[in-house]
Amino acid sequence: MKKYSLLTKTPVDIGTGYDxxxxxxxxxxxxxxxxxxxxxxxxxANVVASQxxxxxxxxxxxxEIAAREHLESINFVIEQAFYQSGLKPEEISAFAGTVxxxxxxxxxxxxxxxxxxxxxxxxxFIGVNHLNAHLCANYIDTDLKPPFMALLVSGGHTQIxxxxxYTEQTILGExxxxxVGEAYDKVARLIGLPYPGGPMLDKLAQQGxxxxxxxxxxxxxxxxxxxxxxxxxxxxxxxxxxxDSMPVNDICASxxxxxxxxxxxxxxRALEEKGxxxxxxxxxxxxNSEIRRKVFDLEKEGYRVNAPAMKYCTDNAAMVASxxxxxxxxxxxxxxxxxxxxx
Ligand code: KG4
Ligand code: ZN
Numbered sequence: 472m473k474k475y476s477l478l479t480k481t482p483v484d485i486g487t488g489y490d491x492x493x494x495x496x497x498x499x500x501x502x503x504x505x506x507x508x509x510x511x512x513x514x515x516a517n518v519v520a521s522q523x524x525x526x527x528x529x530x531x532x533x534x535e536i537a538a539r540e541h542l543e544s545i546n547f548v549i550e551q552a553f554y555q556s557g558l559k560p561e562e563i564s565a566f567a568g569t570v571x572x573x574x575x576x577x578x579x580x581x582x583x584x585x586x587x588x589x590x591x592x593x594x595x596f597i598g599v600n601h602l603n604a605h606l607c608a609n610y611i612d613t614d615l616k617p618p619f620m621a622l623l624v625s626g627g628h629t630q631i632x633x634x635x636x637y638t639e640q641t642i643l644g645e646x647x648x649x650x651v652g653e654a655y656d657k658v659a660r661l662i663g664l665p666y667p668g669g670p671m672l673d674k675l676a677q678q679g680x681x682x683x684x685x686x687x688x689x690x691x692x693x694x695x696x697x698x699x700x701x702x703x704x705x706x707x708x709x710x711x712x713x714x715d716s717m718p719v720n721d722i723c724a725s726x727x728x729x730x731x732x733x734x735x736x737x738x739x740r741a742l743e744e745k746g747x748x749x750x751x752x753x754x755x756x757x758x759n760s761e762i763r764r765k766v767f768d769l770e771k772e773g774y775r776v777n778a779p780a781m782k783y784c785t786d787n788a789a790m791v792a793s794x795x796x797x798x799x800x801x802x803x804x805x806x807x808x809x810x811x812x813x814x
Pocket of ligand 2: 626
């Protein structure tokens with residue numbers, strides 16, 4: 472595909488056999504990230520400044536504080552990415568930035584930095600959808616090609632996506648209430664774990680009995696999901712114990728078992744219906760040990776399974792650069808505005 476530099480309109484070939492290097496910036500939530508990716512698959516710089524410590528004090532992400540921290544870190548992560556890559560700005564083929572969905576104040580910081588870099592260096596600008604970027608994390612360090620079925624599980628989204636080609640995707644189903652990551656974080660808070668609860672809940676679950684408690688699996692039509700009933704059931708269970716005698720590990724393990732089996736059951740049904748032989752998992756919750764294990768179990772049934780390396784599951788800019796390279800559904804107009812929700 473051809474992109475054009477912003478000022479002199481010089482054509483730049485993206486993905487047509489020329490080596491190209493895309494620098495991307497991601498600031499949709501609480502990670503300030505910059506990366507350089509060669510030809511969509513090879514990461515040559517990857518820098519992530521996490522704000523988790525700041526937000527942990529408040530038990531969740533405070534948007535105004537997140538935006539201010541992005542401002543403080545943005546120049547540093549860009550400098551570090553240039554340093555790691557060994558490239559000069561003129562050697563970068565195009566600059567990409569996340570447009571949405573995410574926190575508006577946070578998105579503005581990264582997107583404006585990406586637009587500025589493109590303008591100053593007279594290179595193409597590529598605006599990227601954060602959810603598409605999570606999917607594209609699967610192209611990093613692999614030779615994966617569509618078509619495949621994808622399970623996208625993050626802090627804000629839970630979707631089964633039919634990825635027909637690099638640019639053509641259909642959402643087959645999604646959550647009608649809480650996203651999986653949100654459910655993890657809320658249940659973790661009920662149990663008294665610090666923010667972000669997901670990874671810690673996962674750790675405790677690995678030490679518990681997944682069949683200790685029978686929790687309800689929501690019956691939702693088609694490929695849609697619902698996790699709010701499960702969250703309420705955990706709340707009831709937690710309240711039935713004294714704080715000191717609560718079997719925390721077993722509660723975590725039972726919750727994790729219910730979530731992972733619900734997700735993978737529907738994913739398998741979608742695979743069978745479409746007759747695909749490849750399946751991927753993506754998004755921050757793709758780092759979850761049990762969800763990964765159950766999805767990789769599909770290999771025993773003859774499917775090719777892929778999951779991004781852990782560092783490319785949670786928010787990062789390498790996935791944004793990969794998406795800018797592969798997905799033609801980008802927002803290439805330098806005047807594109809940030810957006811908070813899925814369009
Ligand atoms: O994709 P992501 O970094 O941000 C969004 O785009 O939303 O996902 C963050 C979410 C948080 O809810 C976090 O608790 C969850 O991913 N998460 C996990 C694990 N690692 C991260 N949830 C369960 N198990 C994990 N190992
Ligand atoms: Zn994300």
